[in-house]
Amino acid sequence: MPVGVITNCLSVLFGGLLGTGLKRLLSDELKESLPLMFGVCSMAIGINSIIKAQEMTVVVLALLTGFTIGQLLHLEQWSHRFFGWLVRVLHLGGSELDMEFYITAVALFCCSGFGWYSTLTEGIVGDPGLLFSKSVLDFFTAAVFATTLGKALCAIPLPQAVILLGVFGAGKLLAPLLTPAMFADLSACGGVLTMAAGLRVSKIKMIPLVDMMPSLILVMPMSALWTMLMG
Numbered sequence: 001m002p003v004g005v006i007t008n009c010l011s012v013l014f015g016g017l018l019g020t021g022l023k024r025l026l027s028d029e030l031k032e033s034l035p036l037m038f039g040v041c042s043m044a045i046g047i048n049s050i051i052k053a054q055e056m057t058v059v060v061l062a063l064l065t066g067f068t069i070g071q072l073l074h075l076e077q078w079s080h081r082f083f084g085w086l087v088r089v090l091h092l093g094g095s096e097l098d099m100e101f102y103i104t105a106v107a108l109f110c111c112s113g114f115g116w117y118s119t120l121t122e123g124i125v126g127d128p129g130l131l132f133s134k135s136v137l138d139f140f141t142a143a144v145f146a147t148t149l150g151k152a153l154c155a156i157p158l159p160q161a162v163i164l165l166g167v168f169g170a171g172k173l174l175a176p177l178l179t180p181a182m183f184a185d186l187s188a189c190g191g192v193l194t195m196a197a198g199l200r201v202s203k204i205k206m207i208p209l210v211d212m213m214p215s216l217i218l219v220m221p222m223s224a225l226w227t228m229l230m231g
Contacts, residue, residue, distance in 0.1 A: 004128025005164045009157040011135035012142045016153035019146025042198030049191025054184040066215025076210040092152040107209045113190005123171020185223040
């Protein structure tokens with residue numbers, strides 16, 4: 001049973017509810033500054049993950065290939081439409097919602113490198129410990145984001161559960177094939193996305209984050225192929 005995945009999704013839900021309640025109590029200045037501070041922390045977390053790469057060449061190739069696929073499929077545009085529709089259907093927000101910031105939050109909770117690494121670990125060895133640690137961080141992250149996004153953030157655990165359960169299942173199926181090098185390159189690729197999210201949250205550069213997500217799917221098979229060819 002994916003106990004860690006369930007815990008992680010619930011932590012985002014309850015963190016979002018807490019942040020929605022605090023939204024009325026915090027000053028506008030603090031609500032604006034908290035996401036900026038989190039953006040800086042995201043960049044630091046991303047850098048820490050990037051340096052773990054086994055083969056940085058593979059990570060760069062996966063990012064370039066994945067981003068190209070994402071651009072050709074217009075994933076960023078489709079994500080705006082889907083989550084705009086989801087928020088309206090669930091009556092969690094209106095036209096005033098900052099969709100750029102919302103999509104950044106979706107990417108962080110659903111497709112972070114550490115999240116996928118932790119979920120694969122639970123799927124392979126049945127240990128939810130890393131996801132429990134991530135859940136604590138995600139609880140406070142969701143609370144911070146909800147001070148800006150409000151109750152709309154509570155819609156994110158739905159796609160998050162679908163994506164992480166898929167990763168969990170993949171871990172169970174592919175366990176004999178996965179190597180430490182593949183995990184390291186996945187972590188580094190996710191670190192680049194996390195750093196890009198930090199730049200976006202801080203409003204330094206609005207990188208099309210969703211278009212980068214196919215790289216997380218490509219990086220591990222590319223890492224395995226690289227090892228086979230270079231070994």
